[in-house]
Amino acid sequence: MTRRSRSNDAPTEAQRKIVEAAVSAFAEHGFHGTATRDIARRAGVAEATIFKYFPSKRDLLLGVLGPALEQLVGSALARSMEPLFSVTYPSFEAFLRALLAERVAFVRAHPRLVRILAQELPFDAELRAGIVSRVIAPFLTKGLAQIEQFQREGQIVGWPPPLVLRCIMSTFAGYILHRVFIAPDEAWPDEAEVERVITFLVRGLSPERPA
Amino acid sequence: MTRRSRSNDAPTEAQRKIVEAAVSAFAEHGFHGTATRDIARRAGVAEATIFKYFPSKRDLLLGVLGPALEQLVGSALARSMEPLFSVTYPSFEAFLRALLAERVAFVRAHPRLVRILAQELPFDAELRAGIVSRVIAPFLTKGLAQIEQFQREGQIVGWPPPLVLRCIMSTFAGYILHRVFIAPDEAWPDEAEVERVITFLVRGLSPERPA
Amino acid sequence: MTRRSRSNDAPTEAQRKIVEAAVSAFAEHGFHGTATRDIARRAGVAEATIFKYFPSKRDLLLGVLGPALEQLVGSALARSMEPLFSVTYPSFEAFLRALLAERVAFVRAHPRLVRILAQELPFDAELRAGIVSRVIAPFLTKGLAQIEQFQREGQIVGWPPPLVLRCIMSTFAGYILHRVFIAPDEAWPDEAEVERVITFLVRGLSPERPA
Amino acid sequence: MTRRSRSNDAPTEAQRKIVEAAVSAFAEHGFHGTATRDIARRAGVAEATIFKYFPSKRDLLLGVLGPALEQLVGSALARSMEPLFSVTYPSFEAFLRALLAERVAFVRAHPRLVRILAQELPFDAELRAGIVSRVIAPFLTKGLAQIEQFQREGQIVGWPPPLVLRCIMSTFAGYILHRVFIAPDEAWPDEAEVERVITFLVRGLSPERPA
DNA sequence: CATGAATGAGTGTTCATTCAT
DNA sequence: GATGAATGAACACTCATTCAT
Numbered sequence: 001m002t003r004r005s006r007s008n009d010a011p012t013e014a015q016r017k018i019v020e021a022a023v024s025a026f027a028e029h030g031f032h033g034t035a036t037r038d039i040a041r042r043a044g045v046a047e048a049t050i051f052k053y054f055p056s057k058r059d060l061l062l063g064v065l066g067p068a069l070e071q072l073v074g075s076a077l078a079r080s081m082e083p084l085f086s087v088t089y090p091s092f093e094a095f096l097r098a099l100l101a102e103r104v105a106f107v108r109a110h111p112r113l114v115r116i117l118a119q120e121l122p123f124d125a126e127l128r129a130g131i132v133s134r135v136i137a138p139f140l141t142k143g144l145a146q147i148e149q150f151q152r153e154g155q156i157v158g159w160p161p162p163l164v165l166r167c168i169m170s171t172f173a174g175y176i177l178h179r180v181f182i183a184p185d186e187a188w189p190d191e192a193e194v195e196r197v198i199t200f201l202v203r204g205l206s207p208e209r210p211a
Numbered sequence: 212m213t214r215r216s217r218s219n220d221a222p223t224e225a226q227r228k229i230v231e232a233a234v235s236a237f238a239e240h241g242f243h244g245t246a247t248r249d250i251a252r253r254a255g256v257a258e259a260t261i262f263k264y265f266p267s268k269r270d271l272l273l274g275v276l277g278p279a280l281e282q283l284v285g286s287a288l289a290r291s292m293e294p295l296f297s298v299t300y301p302s303f304e305a306f307l308r309a310l311l312a313e314r315v316a317f318v319r320a321h322p323r324l325v326r327i328l329a330q331e332l333p334f335d336a337e338l339r340a341g342i343v344s345r346v347i348a349p350f351l352t353k354g355l356a357q358i359e360q361f362q363r364e365g366q367i368v369g370w371p372p373p374l375v376l377r378c379i380m381s382t383f384a385g386y387i388l389h390r391v392f393i394a395p396d397e398a399w400p401d402e403a404e405v406e407r408v409i410t411f412l413v414r415g416l417s418p419e420r421p422a
Numbered sequence: 423m424t425r426r427s428r429s430n431d432a433p434t435e436a437q438r439k440i441v442e443a444a445v446s447a448f449a450e451h452g453f454h455g456t457a458t459r460d461i462a463r464r465a466g467v468a469e470a471t472i473f474k475y476f477p478s479k480r481d482l483l484l485g486v487l488g489p490a491l492e493q494l495v496g497s498a499l500a501r502s503m504e505p506l507f508s509v510t511y512p513s514f515e516a517f518l519r520a521l522l523a524e525r526v527a528f529v530r531a532h533p534r535l536v537r538i539l540a541q542e543l544p545f546d547a548e549l550r551a552g553i554v555s556r557v558i559a560p561f562l563t564k565g566l567a568q569i570e571q572f573q574r575e576g577q578i579v580g581w582p583p584p585l586v587l588r589c590i591m592s593t594f595a596g597y598i599l600h601r602v603f604i605a606p607d608e609a610w611p612d613e614a615e616v617e618r619v620i621t622f623l624v625r626g627l628s629p630e631r632p633a
Numbered sequence: 634m635t636r637r638s639r640s641n642d643a644p645t646e647a648q649r650k651i652v653e654a655a656v657s658a659f660a661e662h663g664f665h666g667t668a669t670r671d672i673a674r675r676a677g678v679a680e681a682t683i684f685k686y687f688p689s690k691r692d693l694l695l696g697v698l699g700p701a702l703e704q705l706v707g708s709a710l711a712r713s714m715e716p717l718f719s720v721t722y723p724s725f726e727a728f729l730r731a732l733l734a735e736r737v738a739f740v741r742a743h744p745r746l747v748r749i750l751a752q753e754l755p756f757d758a759e760l761r762a763g764i765v766s767r768v769i770a771p772f773l774t775k776g777l778a779q780i781e782q783f784q785r786e787g788q789i790v791g792w793p794p795p796l797v798l799r800c801i802m803s804t805f806a807g808y809i810l811h812r813v814f815i816a817p818d819e820a821w822p823d824e825a826e827v828e829r830v831i832t833f834l835v836r837g838l839s840p841e842r843p844a
Numbered sequence: 845c846a847t848g849a850a851t852g853a854g855t856g857t858t859c860a861t862t863c864a865t
Numbered sequence: 866g867a868t869g870a871a872t873g874a875a876c877a878c879t880c881a882t883t884c885a886t
Binding site for chain 6: 846847848849850851852853854855856857858859860861862863864865
Binding site for chain 5: 434436467468469470471474
């Protein structure tokens with residue numbers, strides 16, 4: 001009844017359940033801390049079924065992260081970030097606001113994937129290389145260019161662009177990790193908080209006071 | 212009071228080698244990714260010897276992190292942080308400078324422990340609880356008090372103290388993680404960088420411009 | 423009588439491909455060393471298709487060897503061996519020559535089946551029983567009778583017929599295995615070699631020198 | 634109580650039981666047909682104990698065959714074969730007698746190893762290479778030299794030495810396989826049979842009748 | 845008829861842990 | 866006090882086999 005006629009296109013029902021189960025399990029116990037048997041149980045399939053679709057446990061990890069990252073970061077780059085950096089922002093503040101909104105949306109949509117990614121990155125050179133080249137490098141390139149643009153326009157202080165970008169990203173990361181992982185249940189009337197975070201950055205990075 | 216409560220005071224030579232081996236191994240491959248056999252090999256002792264001192268692998272993790280944290284964070288609290296917050300700082304800027312210096316020193320002295328801690332915290336509720344109650348909570352208490360003090364003095368903006376503290380810690384974390392984990396080999400002529408980070412925070416958190 | 427007893431006579435195209443694939447695979451990796459999945463891949467059919475025709479993997483082995491043996495040994499018995507022993511051979515030498523030629527032809531035509539058979543026989547009592555009763559026993563019966571005939575005619579030495587037959591078969595086996603499995607690529611100008619093998623047997627089994 | 638103080642020399646009691654169990658099991662069901670669990674059960678040890686001594690199942694196979702071959706073929710080469718070919722045999726017949734006796738002794742002493750070896754050789758290139766280079770090649774070298782010596786002395790026919798050797802080995806193999814594997818329970822008053830086998834070879838390989 | 849999907853029972857192997865010496 | 870030997874339980878992964886479509 002459930003449609004799945006396409007040979008190479010549509011993922012099976014089981015396949016989807018496996019991925020979902022793997023995401024939960026990895027997020028809860030980490031990659032090494034999760035047994036394939038547990039994933040199978042959660043997914044309601046036999047263990048062997050997992051290996052039908054993912055030749056190894058590691059392929060399951062990649063299969064969980066990869067497509068999601070392509071779909072999310074890839075499309076985030078395509079849909080959100082590309083415009084982010086291609087649009088001429090009226091002001092540094094507007095840029096920050098857009099960047100924060102997009103980052104928040106991403107992490108809120110896939111908090112478990114972010115957690116898994118963060119946990120496995122330090123131990124997985126291949127994963128790291130992939131992420132760096134496919135996500136971080138493009139982001140850095142464009143982000144730094146944008147920073148330089150604002151510097152040329154005299155909107156922000158003339159510090160080295162990587163430092164400026166790091167200040168921005170650290171502040172955003174602190175905000176996002178807090179909201180998503182530490183205090184996810186708190187009410188989110190946080191326009192005020194966003195305003196303050198933006199204000200903090202705008203002030204902190206404002207150009208040297210001209211006499 | 213600071214005397215170890217264990218029956219015999221001095222840790223054996225073997226014990227020290229085991230802990231050192233465990234630290235390296237956990238830092239390289241994670242807790243789950245490390246086999247006790249490998250730790251034994253690195254330490255040059257028999258596998259059984261590990262279990263003489265640490266009843267279980269998990270106890271080894273705690274034995275690695277716990278005492279180190281007591282010794283380091285505990286003593287950091289005792290030696291550095293306590294004064295940090297008890298001293299009346301002449302200025303917010305001086306406070307930031309001292310706090311950053313102390314954090315940097317801590318992480319630079321024990322980068323592997325920080326890495327292990329960061330990796331295992333999300334999956335280990337007991338560890339989390341311990342760290343929160345023994346390290347974070349006291350820090351928060353005192354840090355927030357200090358922030359409020361500066362606010363009363365009109366040195367910084369009147370935002371909610373937790374937000375202010377998070378801005379500070381995020382910025383510091385970004386700086387430290389970058390310096391220690393990502394670009395550890397770069398030259399460290401970074402007084403300039405420290406200055407800018409401090410400046411960034413001071414400006415970002417400066418009180419509302421009075422007319 | 424020679425008609426297949428199965429319900430439908432003609433083996434499917436798929437069936438033939440399966441058998442051929444199984445023969446190659448079993449010959450290359452042995453029965454246990456071959457996965458049905460591999461056979462399916464080689465045959466270009468789905469794994470399930472194999473089980474349509476052969477209820478179990480073991481049935482596939484029998485289906486590979488059995489009919490082939492019937493077709494080959496059976497027909498060899500019918501076409502070659504029967505005449506072999508029913509014809510009155512003019513001489514022991516002629517008998518040897520015919521026997522060797524027929525054996526060589528059989529093994530050269532189906533080297534992979536011979537290999538599979540040799541590999542599985544030691545572990546498969548049922549197979550063994552079948553081969554013994556259907557192939558070896560008839561052959562022995564007739565072979566021994568023939569030997570006795572030559573002994574009565576005084577053409578060969580009066581040793582126990584089984585011993586004589588074993589000398590013959592060992593020598594032939596040594597020749598055939600060498601030619602087919604060990605040095606299959608060597609040129610075959612081996613009439614000379616055949617002559618010598620025959621000569622070896624004729625001399626070795628010649629009757630006691632009468633004074 | 635059982636002595637096993639030497640670290641690298643003496644095999645443990647368990648180790649010996651494992652090897653013995655593996656030999657039986659492999660001989661009965663073949664390498665692929667034997668589960669390590671069954672070997673463990675037969676040996677009366679835990680499965681993990683097997684892997685203490687033999688890192689993989691394949692290492693167990695090699696550990697079963699290798700040392701035995703060194704001990705047997707190696708020492709057979711040293712004790713039996715070396716003299717076999719270095720001694721100047723008074724006659725071709727004496728040579729045959731010595732060779733057959735030595736081969737029979739080897740196979741009778743270790744029939745299961747011979748069986749295992751014969752079964753795995755076709756599928757195991759590494760094993761094959763090892764056996765060929767360590768056992769067969771030296772044997773061939775010396776055997777062929779000995780044949781040539783007898784030919785120079787005019788004791789045997791001037792056929793190509795490999796062919797002569799093959800005739801000898803085939804005949805011996807036929808005798809040995811029959812006695813050891815097929816009719817192991819028959820009484821062994823077989824001096825008569827040995828005599829006939831030797832006679833068969835001597836006659837079959839006797840030099841061309843001079844006028 | 846042929847198959848894609850699924851699986852229960854096993855596979856070889858590794859693990860943290862125990863204990864007699 | 867330290868260990869070599871041993872292990873039960875679990876691990877990731879494979880297998881021959883089934884069945885709805």
